[in-house]
Amino acid sequence: MDFFILSLIKAAIIAFVLLTTLAYLQWIERKVIAHIQLRVGPYRVGPHGLLQPLADVVKLITKEGVVPSHVNKVFYLMAPFVAVALALISIAVIPFGPQITIGPVTTWMQLTDLNVGILFVLAVSSVGVYGVALGGWASNNKYALLGGLRSSAQMISYELPLALAVASPLLLANTLSFREMVNYQSGYWLGFIPRWNVWPEILGFVVFLIAAFAETNRVPFDLPEAENELVAGFHVEYSSMKFAAFFMAEYANMVTVTAVATLLFLGGWQPPFPEPYSDFVPILIFAAAGVVALYHGLHPARRMDKFTFPATGLLFLGIAVIFGVSLLVPVLKTILMALFWFCGKLGILLFLFIWVRATLPRFRYDQLMRFAWTFLFPLSMVNLLITGLIVALSSK
Amino acid sequence: MTALIFFLFASIAVFCGISLVTQTHPIASALSLIGVMGSLAILYLQLGGEFIAAAQVIVYAGAIMVLFVFVIMLLNAGAEGTSLQMSNFAKYAGIFVLAAFLGLISFVIQAMLPKTEGVVFGAFQGGTALNIGRKLFTTYLLPFEVTSVLILIAILGAMVLARREI
Amino acid sequence: MPTSVPVSWYLILSAILFGLGVAGFIYRRNIITVFMSIELMLNAVNLTFITFSYTLKQVDGHIFSFFVMVVAAAEAAVGLAIILTVFKNRETLMIDDVSSMKY
Numbered sequence: 042m043d044f045f046i047l048s049l050i051k052a053a054i055i056a057f058v059l060l061t062t063l064a065y066l067q068w069i070e071r072k073v074i075a076h077i078q079l080r081v082g083p084y085r086v087g088p089h090g091l092l093q094p095l096a097d098v099v100k101l102i103t104k105e106g107v108v109p110s111h112v113n114k115v116f117y118l119m120a121p122f123v124a125v126a127l128a129l130i131s132i133a134v135i136p137f138g139p140q141i142t143i144g145p146v147t148t149w150m151q152l153t154d155l156n157v158g159i160l161f162v163l164a165v166s167s168v169g170v171y172g173v174a175l176g177g178w179a180s181n182n183k184y185a186l187l188g189g190l191r192s193s194a195q196m197i198s199y200e201l202p203l204a205l206a207v208a209s210p211l212l213l214a215n216t217l218s219f220r221e222m223v224n225y226q227s228g229y230w231l232g233f234i235p236r237w238n239v240w241p242e243i244l245g246f247v248v249f250l251i252a253a254f255a256e257t258n259r260v261p262f263d264l265p266e267a268e269n270e271l272v273a274g275f276h277v278e279y280s281s282m283k284f285a286a287f288f289m290a291e292y293a294n295m296v297t298v299t300a301v302a303t304l305l306f307l308g309g310w311q312p313p314f315p316e317p318y319s320d321f322v323p324i325l326i327f328a329a330a331g332v333v334a335l336y337h338g339l340h341p342a343r344r345m346d347k348f349t350f351p352a353t354g355l356l357f358l359g360i361a362v363i364f365g366v367s368l369l370v371p372v373l374k375t376i377l378m379a380l381f382w383f384c385g386k387l388g389i390l391l392f393l394f395i396w397v398r399a400t401l402p403r404f405r406y407d408q409l410m411r412f413a414w415t416f417l418f419p420l421s422m423v424n425l426l427i428t429g430l431i432v433a434l435s436s437k
Numbered sequence: 438m439t440a441l442i443f444f445l446f447a448s449i450a451v452f453c454g455i456s457l458v459t460q461t462h463p464i465a466s467a468l469s470l471i472g473v474m475g476s477l478a479i480l481y482l483q484l485g486g487e488f489i490a491a492a493q494v495i496v497y498a499g500a501i502m503v504l505f506v507f508v509i510m511l512l513n514a515g516a517e518g519t520s521l522q523m524s525n526f527a528k529y530a531g532i533f534v535l536a537a538f539l540g541l542i543s544f545v546i547q548a549m550l551p552k553t554e555g556v557v558f559g560a561f562q563g564g565t566a567l568n569i570g571r572k573l574f575t576t577y578l579l580p581f582e583v584t585s586v587l588i589l590i591a592i593l594g595a596m597v598l599a600r601r602e603i
Numbered sequence: 604m605p606t607s608v609p610v611s612w613y614l615i616l617s618a619i620l621f622g623l624g625v626a627g628f629i630y631r632r633n634i635i636t637v638f639m640s641i642e643l644m645l646n647a648v649n650l651t652f653i654t655f656s657y658t659l660k661q662v663d664g665h666i667f668s669f670f671v672m673v674v675a676a677a678e679a680a681v682g683l684a685i686i687l688t689v690f691k692n693r694e695t696l697m698i699d700d701v702s703s704m705k706y
Contacts, residue, residue, distance in 0.1 A: 113464075116464070116468075119531070155487075156487065157491050157566065160488070160491035160492075160495065161491060163491075164491050164494035164495045164499065166495060166496065167495050167498070167499025167500065168471075168498055168499050170499065170503055171471070171506070174503070174506055174507075174510070175506075177465070178510050185591070186510065190510060190511070191505065193503065193506070193507070195501055197499075197500065200499075204515055217566055229590060329457050378572075439607055440608050440609055442607045443612070445610075445615075450616065450620065451616070451619055451620070451623075454620050454623040454624075455623060457623070457627060457636075457639060457640070457643060458623055458626055458627035458630070458631070458640065462696060463633055463635045463636055463639075466635075466636050467639060470639050470643060470674070472683060473620070473643060474646060475648060477646055477649070477650055478661065480616075480645050480650065480653075481653050484613070484653050484654060484657040485657055486653045486656070486657075486665050486668075489649075489653060489665050489668055489669065490680065492669065492672060493649075493660035493672070496672050496676060497642075497646070497672060497675070497676075497688070500676070501642070501675065501679045504637065504679055504680065504683055505635065505638075505683070506677070508635065508683045508686065508687065509635055509689075511697065512635075512686075512687070512690050514633065514635060515694055517701065522606075539619070543615050547609075547611055547612075547615065547657060550611060551608045552609070553610045553611050553640075553658075554609070554610060554658075555607025555608060555609055555610075556607060556608050556610055556613070556657065557607060560657075561656075561657045561660055563661070563662045564656075564665055567640050568662045569662060569669070570663055570665065571667060571704055572610055572666055573624045573666055574671070576663075577666050577670075580670060584670055584673045584674065584677075586660070587673070587674065587677050587678050588673065588676070590677075591676075591677035591678070591680045592680070593683045594680075594684065595680040595681055595683075595684040597689070598681070598685060598688050599684045599687050599688070
């Protein structure tokens with residue numbers, strides 16, 4: 042029975058943190074894209090636009106939900122629900138850290154570990170195509186139908202290079218569960234180079250990232266859902282909460298796919314250099330960020346920053362103090378260090394997603410499909426063949 | 438617990454199967470078939486076939502059924518008209534009577550058969566990817582190669598048949 | 604409600620699904636629905652294979668089931684291409700209307 046209660050507590054924590062992260066991921070995206078384009082982004086709603094996601098949620102909830110006439114009501118209402126549910130389910134097998142012992146309870150920082158965990162994530166992303174296809178078809182609108190068909194054809198075409206790029210680290214680690222995969226990547230060569238899968242599998246990592254961009258319908262592959270192409274594609278007839286559901290599903294897919302990339306290629310929660318030295322990295326980073334924020338708070342460029350920059354500086358210094366204190370408490374140290382490295386790598390990959398969105402133009406649809414079938418799929422197969430050859434020759 | 442999961446997903450599978458056969462719109466039939474495949478994947482998990490359950494969802498529900506849904510959307514297949522001229526009462530009462538009759542017959546037959554063992558979740562640990570891969574590439578290597586040639590023929594056939602005549 | 608389910612109930616479920624597939628194959632007129640009833644029959648057979656693999660404690664049933672899935676995928680691809688060709692030439696999806704070679 043305490044297995045159920047423990048799982049319920051973990052599920053509640055993960056759901057709460059994930060939903061907050063999805064809302065603030067949109068804030069981060071708007072700010073980063075704005076600063077790349079030399080403007081400010083959301084600025085007025087709360088200090089530096091921090092309450093903008095809250096305002097967006099209130100707007101989307103209170104907007105009038107227009108259901109067009111002659112739509113197939115059952116599928117129209119079911120499609121965003123399916124998209125969101127499947128996007129949130131696949132977080133269940135992602136491990137955030139190693140085994141921890143809080144009081145009498147010993148548990149992993151993971152909701153559940155399937156020994157076919159990687160296949161579970163692939164299966165959920167395969168079935169997630171239906172949310173898009175049904176949403177486009179049920180809208181009784183030829184542009185939505187075309188957008189939905191194009192988007193689902195794109196998603197199933199890029200599933201193949203994704204699965205083959207995933208298969209190469211599986212060959213190296215000889216396991217299908219995420220926990221074992223991260224344990225395989227522990228340890229260091231020559232004492233300081235981490236045994237991450239990205240060093241032997243750099244081609245697989247690049248192929249996985251490109252296929253991940255296409256799977257989540259992000260730029261440069263977002264032709265089926267861009268606002269100025271095909272009248273915003275498959276979600277043109279959706280308003281208020283159902284549109285918010287599609288949006289949330291896209292961001293949740295992004296988080297899932299970057300988490301899988303971190304676990305398979307970048308070593309999960311393992312630090313990049315050995316233990317005693319890597320404990321000081323979070324303290325140094327947050328202390329440096331706090332000092333920089335306090336320095337800029339002395340001569341702020343805008344009137345509001347006389348208050349917000351010192352406040353942010355003190356907040357970062359407080360986090361650095363928490364990390365410093367946790368070095369003395371072993372349980373807290375394990376949790377905080379694992380979360381710091383995992384979320385750090387996740388954040389770098391998400392920043393890469395947002396950076397690419399602000400920089401690259403989008404592919405035309407036939408260029409997109411040709412790229413998948415004539416370039417990415419043979420490349421991932423060659424990668425798998427070379428990996429298999431090396432594994433077969435080196436394991437006598 | 439095992440019995441609860443079995444009854445829940447078996448009834449979902451039978452319900453979706455009946456809905457597949459009786460719905461008028463092909464898209465509703467396609468979604469019912471996806472429901473059948475999903476509940477069968479859970480039953481495979483109970484019987485220890487974890488790799489086959491994942492393969493069922495990835496290949497069957499996630500690729501083959503997407504192909505079906507594409508073709509239905511492309512051909513704009515509408516709801517077919519019903520040709521049965523029965524009254525509503527006859528249809529619903531008939532289904533119920535048929536189901537009750539089949540249930541009674543199967544219960545009677547099953548009570549006369551010798552007792553079989555119960556299914557215990559976790560009693561068969563051999564359905565891992567390791568075992569399947571081992572058997573697939575040693576004992577069943579010839580069927581494996583033959584099916585890869587079969588898929589190649591199917592790809593070529595589908596491309597030739599669905600090609601646009603220029 | 605017994606705490607464990609006898610293996611024969613899985614086989615009964617498989618027989619029920621196979622019977623439903625046969626009923627759909629015989630009674631439906633839309634060609635795509637007929638095709639989906641065939642897929643339902645193949646799924647029922649997969650369940651039988653996995654059940655017997657559990658009973659005999661061998662993994663060969665899983666491999667047979669895997670081959671059934673592969674053959675179903677190939678058959679779905681070619682069958683749907685044929686359906687597209689029939690639709691292009693006859694403009695109809697009802698199998699009763701594709702009867703020009705009848706006596």
